[in-house]
Amino acid sequence: MNSGNDSIILSLQDVNKHFGGIKAVDGVSFDVASHRITGLIGPNGAGKTTLFNLISSFYRPDSGRIFFKGERIDSLSLHQTFHKGLCRTFQISRELKFMTVLENLMLVPPDQEGERLWRNWFSRGLVRRQEKDIREKALSVLDESGLFKLKDEYAGNLSGGQKRLLELARTMMAEPELILFDEPGAGVTPGERKILANRIQKLVSEKGVSVFLIGHEMELVMDICNPIIVMDRGRKLMEGGPAEIKKDSRVLEVYLGGAAK
Amino acid sequence: MGMSLGGVLNFLVSFAIMASIYAILAIGLNVHWGYTGLLNFGIAGFFALGAYTSALITSPKPVGIMANYVRQAIGLNLPFLLGIAGAAIVSGVIAGVIGILTLRLSEGYLAIATIGIAESIRIFINNESWLANGPQGLIGLPRPLHNIVPRCYYNYLYLVIVSIFLTVIYFAVERGIRSPWGRVLRAIREDEIMVSADGKNVFFFKLQSLIFGAMIMGIGGALYAHFSAAIQPGVFEPLFGTFIIWAMLTLGGTGNNKGAIIGSFIVWALWSWSTFLIFKVVPRGFETRAPYIRYVLIGLLLIFIIIKRPKGMLGEEAHVSEF
Ligand SMILES: Nc1ncnc2c1ncn2[C@@H]1O[C@H](COP(=O)(O)OP(=O)(O)OP(=O)(O)O)[C@@H](O)[C@H]1O
Ligand SMILES: [Mg+2]
Numbered sequence: 001m002n003s004g005n006d007s008i009i010l011s012l013q014d015v016n017k018h019f020g021g022i023k024a025v026d027g028v029s030f031d032v033a034s035h036r037i038t039g040l041i042g043p044n045g046a047g048k049t050t051l052f053n054l055i056s057s058f059y060r061p062d063s064g065r066i067f068f069k070g071e072r073i074d075s076l077s078l079h080q081t082f083h084k085g086l087c088r089t090f091q092i093s094r095e096l097k098f099m100t101v102l103e104n105l106m107l108v109p110p111d112q113e114g115e116r117l118w119r120n121w122f123s124r125g126l127v128r129r130q131e132k133d134i135r136e137k138a139l140s141v142l143d144e145s146g147l148f149k150l151k152d153e154y155a156g157n158l159s160g161g162q163k164r165l166l167e168l169a170r171t172m173m174a175e176p177e178l179i180l181f182d183e184p185g186a187g188v189t190p191g192e193r194k195i196l197a198n199r200i201q202k203l204v205s206e207k208g209v210s211v212f213l214i215g216h217e218m219e220l221v222m223d224i225c226n227p228i229i230v231m232d233r234g235r236k237l238m239e240g241g242p243a244e245i246k247k248d249s250r251v252l253e254v255y256l257g258g259a260a261k
Numbered sequence: 262m263g264m265s266l267g268g269v270l271n272f273l274v275s276f277a278i279m280a281s282i283y284a285i286l287a288i289g290l291n292v293h294w295g296y297t298g299l300l301n302f303g304i305a306g307f308f309a310l311g312a313y314t315s316a317l318i319t320s321p322k323p324v325g326i327m328a329n330y331v332r333q334a335i336g337l338n339l340p341f342l343l344g345i346a347g348a349a350i351v352s353g354v355i356a357g358v359i360g361i362l363t364l365r366l367s368e369g370y371l372a373i374a375t376i377g378i379a380e381s382i383r384i385f386i387n388n389e390s391w392l393a394n395g396p397q398g399l400i401g402l403p404r405p406l407h408n409i410v411p412r413c414y415y416n417y418l419y420l421v422i423v424s425i426f427l428t429v430i431y432f433a434v435e436r437g438i439r440s441p442w443g444r445v446l447r448a449i450r451e452d453e454i455m456v457s458a459d460g461k462n463v464f465f466f467k468l469q470s471l472i473f474g475a476m477i478m479g480i481g482g483a484l485y486a487h488f489s490a491a492i493q494p495g496v497f498e499p500l501f502g503t504f505i506i507w508a509m510l511t512l513g514g515t516g517n518n519k520g521a522i523i524g525s526f527i528v529w530a531l532w533s534w535s536t537f538l539i540f541k542v543v544p545r546g547f548e549t550r551a552p553y554i555r556y557v558l559i560g561l562l563l564i565f566i567i568i569k570r571p572k573g574m575l576g577e578e579a580h581v582s583e584f
Pocket of ligand 1: 048
């Protein structure tokens with residue numbers, strides 16, 4: 001699978017997480033390669049989102065190790081993994097509803113001088129200059145995302161698809177090395193899904209970002225992800241290219257079995 | 262009631278002083294609740310901390326026969342501005358301790374801790390007889406610059422002093438709130454998890470907000486102490502020291518500092534002026550209970566505002582960021 005020039009950006013080793021009696025993630029190990037779009041699929045409740053919560057340090061694993069760029073990250077917290085270069089989105093889109101689209105993006109860049117209270121009293125010039133740069137960047141990201149016209153709208157007023165585009169724009173503000181997308185195609189029209197797919201591919205090809213993406217609807221994943229990891233009931237079932245996945249009997253069984261219930 | 266013009270003016274000046282002190286407290290609450298979503302139900306605690314700290318810093322330690330009547334452990338006899346600084350620092354430090362203990366937990370803990378601290382401070386002072394003279398309180402607190410104007414005009418000078426503090430605090434908070442710092446606070450109010458996912462240390466920002474707002478409240482308390490020149494623990498009851506300030510902010514407009522000021526003036530007017538009217542309308546024999554009607558009045562006003570204008574008279578602006 002992994003061709004020679006692929007380096008590994010994310011590595012999980014025997015990661016476990018349970019909630020009460022439920023083994024949400026059960027001894028999962030795999031690697032995610034740089035500069036690719038790796039997919040993660042599986043039926044409802046397979047543990048995909050939990051796995052993302054573990055990788056982004058939103059949850060701590062019960063046991064096992066998680067490495068990002070060769071460094072252990074499983075005892076950090078959510079805001080710290082961001083600074084390591086890892087940005088995540090949420091299955092149900094989250095946005096700062098009563099802040100404008102522009103503000104949602106301007107919040108993101110790290111290490112803003114204006115985030116120190118006293119700078120706003122004693123170094124206003126410095127803050128103003130930095131704000132100008134951040135604003136310009138946010139506007140150009142909005143332009144690329146096709147959200148420019150909505151810049152002054154409250155984020156809570158956007159449609160489902162626009163919220164997903166905003167989420168994508170947010171990851172571009174962060175300039176991460178790895179983005180974890182949790183079902184970016186959920187709640188969007190097929191047309192918007194195409195745009196999203198396109199933009200995610202561009203992120204990888206033009207900006208050199210690595211992407212790890214949970215998909216529920218098969219099309220998005222099959223179209224843009226390679227390789228694809230399949231999970232079922234907390235375990236990794238298999239990993240392979242789209243063609244392999246499609247014809248694998250275990251995958252078919254998991255999906256059809258899930259549907260039959 | 263035939264008041265002379267001078268009497269009316271004096272009344273208006275002391276009204277404006279108290280309303281401005283309340284406006285400072287309401288701006289402090291706005292930092293906590295209006296911009297960050299922190300539930301502080303113990304404003305009276307920071308109010309009291311500020312008042313007592315400044316009193317102990319600026320008044321002389323009683324000597325001779327006075328020491329038998331005023332049991333005061335500390336009396337540094339230092340200038341007014343050091344009293345103010347001390348008030349801000351002590352309030353800020355106590356807020357910091359409360360914050361470190363509760364801000365990582367769910368939001369209810371802060372609410373409970375602030376109520377607890379406020380009540381503990383009041384009950385402690387009510388029962389001690391060595392630190393700040395217990396229930397009798399401290400009297401004759403120094404009034405800044407009192408020797409530059411005749412006694413009968415002193416309140417005019419003090420109104421100027423309080424207005425300067427209110428103005429400086431107003432602009433300091435406005436600049437803070439309309440900045441990237443304020444943007445993080447407002448984002449935390451919306452969705453903490455999202456802000457963590459954006460790489461911000463939510464705990465640290467909440468702690469800053471809690472400390473900053475409490476320092477402002479401490480300054481308000483100090484200004485109160487030097488205005489009334491006498492403080493007792495009874496002043497810092499939850500109704501008078503916490504509830505009324507929530508009413509002021511809610512009425513004026515949560516998330517709007519101008520609203521906080523306007524709300525303070527309106528509620529304080531209602532509070533201090535209604536006494537005259539109430540005394541006129543209550544039947545004989547009920548005069549001693551009459552002041553409690555004021556709580557009902559303010560409660561009714563709050564209900565009216567919450568139904569008619571849930572965001573208060575001036576709501577939060579759509580564009581808060583300045584740059
Ligand atoms: N915070 C939690 N507390 C308790 N149980 C949880 C929690 N989070 C997830 N679970 C449980 O863990 C299991 C895995 O859930 P998870 O959300 O990771 O699945 P998923 O693969 O993302 O499913 P979906 O496709 O529906 O999003 C489920 O049984 C779920 O109920
Ligand atoms: Mg999920």
